[in-house]
Amino acid sequence: MKVSYFPGCTLKNKAKDLDMYAYRSAEALGVTLEEIDEWQCCGGVFTSSASEVATKLSSVRALKATNDKGQPLVTVCSACHNVIKQTNYAMQNNPEFAAKVNRYMAADGGYNGETEVYHYLEMLRELVGFDALKEKVVNSLKGKKIAAYYGCLLLRPNKVMRMDDPENPSIMEDLICALGAEAVVYARRNECCGAYISVESPDAAKKNALAIIENARAAGAEMIVTACPLCKYNLEKCGADFPIVYFTELLAEALGVKEDTNGKQ
Amino acid sequence: MENNKYLREEIIRISNVNTKKCMKCGKCSATCPMYDEMEYHPHQFVGMVETGDIQPLLDSDSLYKCLSCFACVDRCPRGVEPAKVVEAVRLTAIRKQGANRMTANDVPAMIEEDTPQQLLVSAFRKYTK
Numbered sequence: 074m075k076v077s078y079f080p081g082c083t084l085k086n087k088a089k090d091l092d093m094y095a096y097r098s099a100e101a102l103g104v105t106l107e108e109i110d111e112w113q114c115c116g117g118v119f120t121s122s123a124s125e126v127a128t129k130l131s132s133v134r135a136l137k138a139t140n141d142k143g144q145p146l147v148t149v150c151s152a153c154h155n156v157i158k159q160t161n162y163a164m165q166n167n168p169e170f171a172a173k174v175n176r177y178m179a180a181d182g183g184y185n186g187e188t189e190v191y192h193y194l195e196m197l198r199e200l201v202g203f204d205a206l207k208e209k210v211v212n213s214l215k216g217k218k219i220a221a222y223y224g225c226l227l228l229r230p231n232k233v234m235r236m237d238d239p240e241n242p243s244i245m246e247d248l249i250c251a252l253g254a255e256a257v258v259y260a261r262r263n264e265c266c267g268a269y270i271s272v273e274s275p276d277a278a279k280k281n282a283l284a285i286i287e288n289a290r291a292a293g294a295e296m297i298v299t300a301c302p303l304c305k306y307n308l309e310k311c312g313a314d315f316p317i318v319y320f321t322e323l324l325a326e327a328l329g330v331k332e333d334t335n336g337k338q
Numbered sequence: 339m340e341n342n343k344y345l346r347e348e349i350i351r352i353s354n355v356n357t358k359k360c361m362k363c364g365k366c367s368a369t370c371p372m373y374d375e376m377e378y379h380p381h382q383f384v385g386m387v388e389t390g391d392i393q394p395l396l397d398s399d400s401l402y403k404c405l406s407c408f409a410c411v412d413r414c415p416r417g418v419e420p421a422k423v424v425e426a427v428r429l430t431a432i433r434k435q436g437a438n439r440m441t442a443n444d445v446p447a448m449i450e451e452d453t454p455q456q457l458l459v460s461a462f463r464k465y466t467k
Contacts, residue, residue: 083456117460118406121422122429124352128463152456229408239412265371265407269461272440272448273402277375302454 074200076191077139077146078106081153082114088150088302094321095149095193097330102201102209106147109138115156117303118269123163123170126177132160133174137184145189147196149321151301154192155226155234161190162233192227193321194244194300195236203251211329213253219323220257220294221245222285224304225265239263245298248320252327259292261285266307275310282311290315298323342390345430349387353426357388359416366410366420376400380410380420387423401428402439402465432467439465 084092099106113131120128135157139146148154164171165186175183191199197206228239237244242263246256264285267278286308289297296316299305308317325331350357360381367379378386378400386395395401401424410420432438445458 081456082459083454087452087454088456114455114459116463117456118463120429120463121406121419121425122352123354124429150456152460225405225407225409229412231412265405265409267371268405268407269457269464270372270375270403270405271457272461274375277372277403280374281371301456303456303460306452306454306457 074103075105075107075144076196076200077142077144078108079112079115079135079146079148079153079157080108081148081150083302084150088305088319091149091300091302091319091321094319094325094331098321098324098328099193099196101325101328101330102197102206104196104201107142107144109135111138115153117152117156119156119159121159123167126170126173129156129160129163130174130177132157133164133178133184134181136161136164136186136188136190137178137181140184140188145191145196145200147191147193149193149300151192151224151226151299152303154190158190159230159233161186161188192236192300194227194248197248198244203247206248207251210252210327212327214249214323214327215253217254218257218293218295219249219254220259220289220292220297221249221262221320222266222289222297222299222304222308222317223263224299224301225263225268227300228263245320248324249298252323254323257289257292257294259288259294261288266301266304268303268307271307271310278307279311282307283313286311286313286315342392345392345396346387346390349392349423349426349430352429353419353422355384355419355422355426357384357418357423360384360388360418361416363415366414366418369409369413371407371409372403372405376403380424383423383427384418384420387427392427395427396431400424401431404428404464406460406464428464429467432465438467441466
């Protein structure tokens with residue numbers, strides 16, 4: 074199965090491992106991630122005002138390129154997923170916004186919200202299936218107590234993202250269980266890590282991150298898994314000294330593809 | 339000092355929010371992760387825009403404390419979407435010439451060994467026009 078893939082700027086740089094393990098795991102599951110030929114940074118955050126148009130064009134171009142190939146679009150970074158999915162929703166539901174965008178895009182041909190956007194987790198759940206995934210696990214993570222950290226952007230706003238129940242999600246816990254580990258549920262798994270406030274007020278970000286980690290630790294977790302490079306950064310920087318791992322790394326380990334064929338990690 | 343009625347109309351237009359739907363339950367502010375750092379909270383943004391008392395919001399640092407986490411949007415029982423009001427007020431402030439909160443010149447000082455691009459890009463998206 075081939076899908077179009079939007080990595081985003083951070084996965085090509087500081088979060089290369091999130092990207093690399095995503096590729097390897099997908100291959101092992103029979104999915105080829107085809108990176109979009111020319112993509113631009115999504116911008117990291119969706120500006121909810123419909124008067125902001127130009128800032129959303131990079132997402133529209135990615136969506137259009139995918140539509141031209143007739144494939145679904147898969148993202149791994151929570152932020153890129155949120156921006157692209159919300160932009161797609163606006164193209165589908167806000168005719169005034171869509172008209173403005175298509176005037177900008179006139180030379181490239183228009184786009185009308187046709188592309189389906191999947192987060193990698195949704196791809197696992199819907200296009201691969203957690204049962205099929207379970208069959209392919211060679212290194213069960215049995216005995217590990219793992220807490221899923223969703224953060225904000227995978228789940229909210231729910232009327233657009235539709236990934237799961239925003240207050241009681243289970244998609245990441247289902248993945249953790251499929252890999253053989255024990256999923257630890259805790260209250261703050263969908264509360265904000267602090268996002269970009271670290272540039273202005275690092276202390277505020279620390280407060281949020283510490284509360285999340287202490288909550289997970291108190292519930293018995295040994296590590297936290299996440300899909301977002303910024304969440305990982307905030308959770309690591311707060312000084313709690315708690316293992317934070319990308320979900321694709323865990324997936325790659327369980328599928329036995331953490332090392333490539335040359336024996337390198 | 340700008341005409342408050344004009345400001346109110348502008349903010350409502352660019353946010354596309356119906357501030358009259360708010361029933362003052364306070365759930366948005368209760369769930370806001372930045373409550374302690376903000377001078378004006380989400381429910382106040384909605385209330386003060388509705389009454390046209392906008393200048394204090396424009397002058398406040400609270401505009402830049404919003405994390406775009408959409409918790410208030412998702413949890414409001416009436417679908418008011420307070421974050422859109424906060425954003426509209428912030429856009430009104432930074433769209434003025436010379437009023438950017440963060441400039442490209444500020445960025446190099448923010449870069450450390452492990453700083454993810456996403457951090458700088460997101461902050462830039464929110465704090466500059």
